[in-house]
Amino acid sequence: MNLNNNLKKILIIDYGSQFTQLIARRIRELGVYSIIVSHKKIKFNDIVEKNIAGIILSGGPLNVYQSKKVRFDKKIFNLEIPILGICFGHQIISKELGGKVKKANQREFGLAKLKKIKNSKLTNNFFKSNGSNNVWMSHADEVIKLAKGFKVIAKTDTSKFSIVENLSKNFYGIQFHPEVTHTEKGKVILKNFIFSICNVKRNWSSKYQKQILIQEVKKNVGKSKVICALSGGVDSSVVAKLIHNAVGKQLTCIFVNTGLLRKNEEIQVVKTFKKKFKINLIYVNAKKLFLRRLKKVTDPEKKRKIIGKLFIKIFEKYAKKIKKVKYLAQGTLYPDLIESKSVTGSQTSKIKSHHNVGGLPKKMKLKLVEPLRLLFKDEVRKLGLELKLSKQIVLRHPFPGPGLAIRMPGEITENKIKILKEADYIFINSLREHNLYNKIWQAYAALLPVKTVGVMGDNRTYEYMCLLRAITSEDGMTADFFSFSKEFMQLVSNKIINNINGINRVVYDITSKPPSTIELE
Numbered sequence: 001m002n003l004n005n006n007l008k009k010i011l012i013i014d015y016g017s018q019f020t021q022l023i024a025r026r027i028r029e030l031g032v033y034s035i036i037v038s039h040k041k042i043k044f045n046d047i048v049e050k051n052i053a054g055i056i057l058s059g060g061p062l063n064v065y066q067s068k069k070v071r072f073d074k075k076i077f078n079l080e081i082p083i084l085g086i087c088f089g090h091q092i093i094s095k096e097l098g099g100k101v102k103k104a105n106q107r108e109f110g111l112a113k114l115k116k117i118k119n120s121k122l123t124n125n126f127f128k129s130n131g132s133n134n135v136w137m138s139h140a141d142e143v144i145k146l147a148k149g150f151k152v153i154a155k156t157d158t159s160k161f162s163i164v165e166n167l168s169k170n171f172y173g174i175q176f177h178p179e180v181t182h183t184e185k186g187k188v189i190l191k192n193f194i195f196s197i198c199n200v201k202r203n204w205s206s207k208y209q210k211q212i213l214i215q216e217v218k219k220n221v222g223k224s225k226v227i228c229a230l231s232g233g234v235d236s237s238v239v240a241k242l243i244h245n246a247v248g249k250q251l252t253c254i255f256v257n258t259g260l261l262r263k264n265e266e267i268q269v270v271k272t273f274k275k276k277f278k279i280n281l282i283y284v285n286a287k288k289l290f291l292r293r294l295k296k297v298t299d300p301e302k303k304r305k306i307i308g309k310l311f312i313k314i315f316e317k318y319a320k321k322i323k324k325v326k327y328l329a330q331g332t333l334y335p336d337l338i339e340s341k342s343v344t345g346s347q348t349s350k351i352k353s354h355h356n357v358g359g360l361p362k363k364m365k366l367k368l369v370e371p372l373r374l375l376f377k378d379e380v381r382k383l384g385l386e387l388k389l390s391k392q393i394v395l396r397h398p399f400p401g402p403g404l405a406i407r408m409p410g411e412i413t414e415n416k417i418k419i420l421k422e423a424d425y426i427f428i429n430s431l432r433e434h435n436l437y438n439k440i441w442q443a444y445a446a447l448l449p450v451k452t453v454g455v456m457g458d459n460r461t462y463e464y465m466c467l468l469r470a471i472t473s474e475d476g477m478t479a480d481f482f483s484f485s486k487e488f489m490q491l492v493s494n495k496i497i498n499n500i501n502g503i504n505r506v507v508y509d510i511t512s513k514p515p516s517t518i519e520l521e
């Protein structure tokens, strides 16, 4: 029996909601292990054997009467394990136990005011003193008749069975989504369910996570060879170290120096991964090639495409040299999965062609290993520290695949790259020196293709303009600019102009995202 099975855990049966992973994340944040299994794959015996302390049935786009599509085994009601149904989960519990579900007269989507009807263990410390709370709804169907033994705990104006319970059986149903941040104190509901109703003790930490992920990689990869495109960023660094811990020399990392990296980045990567961790690392110096292909290219999308394609080509070339590779390791995170899945079914318009080191060599027919696919950035960072990666790597700001190319609108030249690397280095180091680096989600310097007049000493100058960007954000999807003090801005501006030939003006970007994006191109 593996470690997974020894831990008491919450089983989440997934009915296809875009938020299922969030439920698991919230439970892990509460320090309890949870697993997600699709309703299509769950086997009753798994539940009995897997040390399950509580079951959560997720939301989902299905209708409870679509019997061919919905898999539900009524035997779970006899296990004497607490069950919490969320949205669709609530509806299916009601239906299966004799209640009724119907298309709601009014689709409820967005915030709704929840009103308390009676006390429950599930809602301890959840309601405000006036007995209400704002919750986030997203449903078309609703329960219209409760199953026997259930009582109403709370309602909204349109949904009269918003929270229900069957106390003697420990079954609970909620129509809204406690796992999303829009629901005020939603985590309290999950906390009550786990600790007061399922009686689980805290058992989950990055240390366990590390052990479990290492086991998972070992099991999946076996004795085969794995390659990994290492960029030096947080995600690929954590993946490389994790896989190395799991399968050692079966892993080879390929690091492509595009010439568009931050100052000294290539030196750090080689020092950390090859020298310190003794990971097989192929270092490819492709600076000249990238520069040649990007010569005179000014269109942002063209730049991205050229870099993306060239990267794949180089990666494939070196990957082929390692014979009999079966797996490609990628640092895909959970938000990448959400973004790539069109959850609503409607295609969003393409803003930028993202270059992601992974997702690459389809032609090579490699199987993917994506050990971070269920994690969010902050969880990846904690895992990185657990894997003994330095804080410098783990807490690093995100850096885009196309690198400095998209921080230099207009033509890319060797001289501009040199100037930009220095400016960025000064800015980032100043942030570190003033303890600002970790308060900022991402910061960088860019070189604008505009020359302006300045005066230095008694001489007229005519040089480039440097733009500084520093933003706060939760996930990079939206962002706000960071407020620096005048003294700090002055200091950075002076340092840049005094130390770098080629820049005589520094400006600060004060736009948020939207309407701007974080990068310039």
Ligand code: XMP
Binding pocket: 352, 353, 354, 355, 356, 357, 398, 399, 400, 401, 402, 442, 476, 477, 513, 516, 517, 518, 519, 520
């Ligand atoms: P934007 O500019 O779209 O950036 O607001 C959002 C976040 O994504 C990063 N970014 C990229 N990351 N490949 C990446 O791996 C890319 O092509 C890419 N383009 C932008 C950007 O730095 C920010 O963190």
